[in-house]
Amino acid sequence: MTTLLTLAVLVLVAIAIWQLTKIFELSQLKTSKYEIATDADNKNNGYMLFGFLVFIYGITIFSFWKYGKFLLPEAGSAHGEEYDNLMLVSFIIIFIVQTITQALLHYFGYKYAGKEGQKALFYADNDRLEFIWTIIPVIVLAGLILWGLYTWTTIMDVNDEDDPLIVELYAQQFKWSARYGGDDNVLGGANVRMIDIDKANILGLDEADTYAHDDVIVNELHLPVGRKVNFKMRSQDVLHSAYMPHFRAQMNCVPGMITEFSFTPIYTTEEMRTNPDVMDKVKRTNKIRAEKSASGEEALDPWQFDYILLCNKICGKSHYNMQMKIIVETEEEYNEWMKSQSTFAETVMKDESSPEVHSLSAVTVGE
Numbered sequence: 001m002t003t004l005l006t007l008a009v010l011v012l013v014a015i016a017i018w019q020l021t022k023i024f025e026l027s028q029l030k031t032s033k034y035e036i037a038t039d040a041d042n043k044n045n046g047y048m049l050f051g052f053l054v055f056i057y058g059i060t061i062f063s064f065w066k067y068g069k070f071l072l073p074e075a076g077s078a079h080g081e082e083y084d085n086l087m088l089v090s091f092i093i094i095f096i097v098q099t100i101t102q103a104l105l106h107y108f109g110y111k112y113a114g115k116e117g118q119k120a121l122f123y124a125d126n127d128r129l130e131f132i133w134t135i136i137p138v139i140v141l142a143g144l145i146l147w148g149l150y151t152w153t154t155i156m157d158v159n160d161e162d163d164p165l166i167v168e169l170y171a172q173q174f175k176w177s178a179r180y181g182g183d184d185n186v187l188g189g190a191n192v193r194m195i196d197i198d199k200a201n202i203l204g205l206d207e208a209d210t211y212a213h214d215d216v217i218v219n220e221l222h223l224p225v226g227r228k229v230n231f232k233m234r235s236q237d238v239l240h241s242a243y244m245p246h247f248r249a250q251m252n253c254v255p256g257m258i259t260e261f262s263f264t265p266i267y268t269t270e271e272m273r274t275n276p277d278v279m280d281k282v283k284r285t286n287k288i289r290a291e292k293s294a295s296g297e298e299a300l301d302p303w304q305f306d307y308i309l310l311c312n313k314i315c316g317k318s319h320y321n322m323q324m325k326i327i328v329e330t331e332e333e334y335n336e337w338m339k340s341q342s343t344f345a346e347t348v349m350k351d352e353s354s355p356e357v358h359s360l361s362a363v364t365v366g367e
């Protein structure tokens with residue numbers, strides 16, 4: 001790869017030098033007959049324009065065929081469909097306009113190529129034409145922008161209606177933690193200044209705040225299907241970004257402030273695993289894994305689909321691996337799981353001298 005890049009750089013430098021000498025030659029004011037384009041040159045350039053048109057159409061069709069399957073499957077959140085529709089309509093409009101304008105551009109380049117003795121027509125302006133090519137983009141773009149703004153305000157309207165589940169996503173180099181409000185669904189106060197490594201209070205919860213006592217801190221995010229979730233994001237160190245692609249959700253995590261996002265999961269993990277696109281992706285991935293294992297590379301377990309929370313801001317050397325599994329399940333399953341979790345008071349506030357906790361805190365915060 002490095003060799004390839006070095007070669008590419010050398011070739012580009014050579015081209016740059018060649019172009020520079022050419023500019024220098026042309027600036028010498030001794031234009032020879034050789035420098036003037038002939039009819040044949042113009043014709044050849046016209047054909048090359050056509051060739052380029054075929055190339056860009058070809059590569060577009062090839063990309064759809066080859067890479068279309070890498071797109072995300074159907075959205076797993078209530079607002080996802082609207083978001084996807086906006087994206088799809090924008091892409092269709094761009095696709096149609098670009099197909100037509102590229103064809104016209106290259107065809108005219110060919111049709112009106114220079115000919116010996118022919119003079120270009122001086123055509124100052126045409127008010128009607130200019131009006132048409134101004135008003136159409138204005139209407140289309142205004143429509144898209146208004147629709148986009150409407151979608152944005154609907155998605156970003158984080159409110160407490162419909163009894164949302166409150167979940168904190170806590171980012172640090174290089175892991176995620178999630179915190180639930182406990183029985184009262186209220187998160188206790190927290191601040192990075194209250195982080196106490198000796199007690200493994202790694203999220204900096206306020207021990208004096210009774211709301212914090214029943215908070216539940218976990219490393220795997222469980223969400224009940226069909227219930228709105230209000231996320232509150234915090235970061236301990238640098239900018240991170242909580243990215244949940246299958247829910248069409250992303251929000252930056254900024255040190256010193258709490259950012260918010262809200263969505264309602266509509267399919268459980270089990271339901272999403274039966275989605276045809278997801279099944280196809282699982283099949284393809286496991287085929288690659290089986291081939292690699294067969295060829296003697298490190299054997300990987302067969303993969304199965306899970307929702308995932310990723311970090312989408314390059315936050316340091318292990319950024320690529322900063323992720324957390326999300327499990328969407330039925331309300332009963334969620335309640336069952338929640339019952340098996342320990343609260344902040346049970347784990348941190350009572351366990352002050354546990355050696356296990358000490359070593360855990362040293363590993364997590366010592367990074």
Ligand SMILES: [Cu+2]
Nearest residue numbers: 240311315322
């Ligand atoms: Cu990060």
